[in-house]
Amino acid sequence: MSEPPIQRFWFRPRTFGIGATPVTWEGWLVTLAFVVLITVTVSYGAPWGQGPRAVLAYLHTRHNVGFHDIWPQHAPVVMAVVVEIAGFIALVRWKTSGPWLPH
Template structure:
């Protein structure tokens, strides 16, 4: 499967970037979230006057991006995700 981009967290649930590829994935995800916000609400926004369809579209697109990122992160993690305490293996 190749090298791992993420390692499991020592406390809690999830993973943490293990190398530059993991950090690049986080950066691309963050950039895409910003671009979605600009595309949906405009470059300057409308100062609190978002239409319902804009909010619904933004929530839909960010949910799709987040789920995609989670799938990639889980596949590129060195072991499976589970709840961990510091003294677990």
């Protein structure tokens, strides 16, 4: 009988706290891709490309009005970020060599 393939883990559990740390190039690549994906998603939903006055007006409005009044226009971006984070956590958990227990 042939042996089942050995699963190669990309992450190891953190020494302190909950979570995992990349230990192979695949783990580092996935982490870098996640950071780039989140950055692109958030940049897509922010008014950064419209100049500094638009950014200041956005921040001022958000501060004065409150997040709940701006929610409808940002809901797709917020939901995309939530899905991306959940997917990243699931992938990291699947490719981690042990449990994520607090130490």
